[in-house]
Amino acid sequence: MAIEIKAPTFPESVAEGNIATWHKQPGEAVSRDELIVDIETDKVVLEVAAPADGVISEVLKSEGDVVLSNEIIALFQEGAVEATTAEPEAQGEDAPQPTEGAVASPAARKLMEENAVDSSQVAGTGKNGLVTKEDVVNFIKQADLAGSSAVAQTTSAPAEEAAPAPVVVPPPAIVPLNQEGRLEKRVPMTRLRASIAKRLLDAQHNAAMLTTFNEVNMQPIMDLRSKYKDQFEKTHQTKLGFMSFFVKAAVESLKKFPEVNASIDGSDIVYHGYYDVGVAVSSDRGLVVPVLRDADGMTLADVESTIKDYGSKAKEGKLAIEDMMGGTFTITNGGVFGSLMSTPILNPPQTAILGMHKIQERPMAVNGEVVIQPMMYLALSYDHRLIDGKEAVQFLVSVKELLEEPAKILLNL
Template sequence: MAEIKAPVFPESVADGTIVEWHVTEGQQVSRDELLAEIETDKVVLEVVAPDNGVVTKIVKQVDDTVESDELIAEFEAGATAGESAAPAVDTDQPAAPVQPKQAADGGEPEQAPVGNEDDHKDQSPAVRKAAKESGVDPKNVEGSGRGGRVTKSDMANPTLKSDSSITTDSGRPVAEAVGERSEKRVPMTRLRKRVAERLLSATQETAMLTTFNEVNMKPLMDMRAKYKDKFEKRHGVRLGFMSLFVKAATEALKRFPAVNASLDGDDIVYHGFYDIGVAVSSDRGLVVPVLRDTDRMSMADVEGTIRQFGKKAQEGKLGLEDMTGGTFTISNGGVFGSLMSTPILNPPQTAILGMHAINDRPMAVDGKVEILPMMYLALSYDHRMIDGKEAVQFLVTIKELVEDPAMLLLDL
């Protein structure tokens, strides 16, 4: 009998929570097949099967807290579902869910009921987890799976059945009658709680200040319109605005090393490399994967890596190595329509750049009024480390490089 353990967490991660089991006790699995997902403060980690065999016992259930390298299940390598020894039954614990049975047409296996059949018919662990977080009873959701089964995606964007008696798991109505007020209570995920703690810490423990400027996006937009087709054909990725901002920020960081530094207690750490984090929104909350050595990356490299990060974030597959470190951060609230904001620092970094929406505005150009696509830029910085003069000059440098992209090519 072999042991299946939680991954070894890095020093910055104390523990994790099992958010989903993809298998049941007694189920036969293949090598590297996904068994469970563990959510930590920073990322969701996957636990896979070490070999072909059978999961004989699940030790840690959904919502259980696990520590680094802790036993979560028992496994019998080389066994088949019919040959493995039946797991011991603990009479003090509820019966484990039975193995899903294969559909008659050879399609997806039907999920066996767990617990009370009337309350939990055809629910997977992922559905039960989503139900707990949202407070919506899966019985009230229109299912898109086989035979009307409710799936995880159904719970993510639930379409409620047209039944006036729809209730939550607690028995309260999901929506009250017209004219009445309703509310629901949903527990925060570990990731969102950790993000909240870090943001609150940044506002309380740093001397944070924000300076603003505006940039004329017309030159960059004209360049993109002229070369986007050739760029995509040559490199296989679309040409966006983020890659130029990353390259402009990298050049500005070279000129103002204090903005690329971090604070470690009473020490200032000046970094001789440029690792820029790019804030990405996911279903589980805000994550900041890091582009490594951006001074050595081409614009195509930047665009391709950001695209991969976005896809991994939506699939919950960003690893700890993707989000560890970083010397500077860029956040683009403009994709959601934000006109102006004050981004919050990502400690121990000392500065963060905020991009915003591009809007046509009347501007004075050579004594004449012109309508130009303008974007507000915001640089939040720790005044303990960076003087106002440096912060303003840093932001002006980015503005100049974006308004005249040729300066990057000519190293001006």
């Protein structure tokens, strides 16, 4: 009896998804809990595993197709692997034999339909008896050859017969897409990229967004990090980076300026009594923002290890929707890509986002002398509907002062 493979139950905030990748094809052996398909939503990629040992008998949704929550996407035969692998031994023949109801690949099925080929007449040479595209091509060749021989016996054709023309399946043609005849590549936008585009556009249309800048001398943090990084890693099994200092400095500054940690809900202002800081992480599928829950109660080591885990999950496409829900404030670091200055875009419904940038050595006036210092530009984009320029500037100055005197972070000053 066939088992229905269904899409996972999507959260309320996710309406639908797309089939991203089929890791297993019809007729291919599958073990229990082995990954068979990825489904991409506008937030994360969800994985669907095999319910038991067996094979996929039929794929109902191809890659790129839209699927709904709990929609049937394939049919699965439990234990079918043993039956298909045992059959050749029972026949005791070297040549593959046609199998009633044999499983065929999508390309083979399409070719059989186009050439009116009876699937029960085609012997499968693929894994577990799978009928491949090549099997169908060879069958058509043999049928044409047999037909030509039959015609020759009933006509007065010359003794020397021309060889039948082979069946050639042409490759997809590369069609120029512009009027100048120059090649272009057109691919559909992924759900995640489309969701990011929509949210960023909404942020610009629905918020009175401004950006204020400042600069911070990173020398004190760099000295502290250089002095204790080995001991820190040995004690906490994670590296000491810069992001943990920025998170802690931002949290302490948010406590002083609650408007920066607030959000707008219709005509209401929501002041959050907690500090869930989102940290923008780049992945192959786009920018995602996992959230550090209750960041005010986290140590530097907690922040670093959690960000490391989020980064690994993002690269593997395994971030859960729960990891990215909520958030009261966001930090993004364009400096890892070499950005010297930028204006980050708000992450609605949040009303502020802090941008970090590249550390650049520059000559600075220190106590009346010109000294080379590692400087970083800070950018705070904020929603002017809620946050006035005074609070925005003072918040950024607070972050700057805490970073330049990191002892204040530890002392909550």
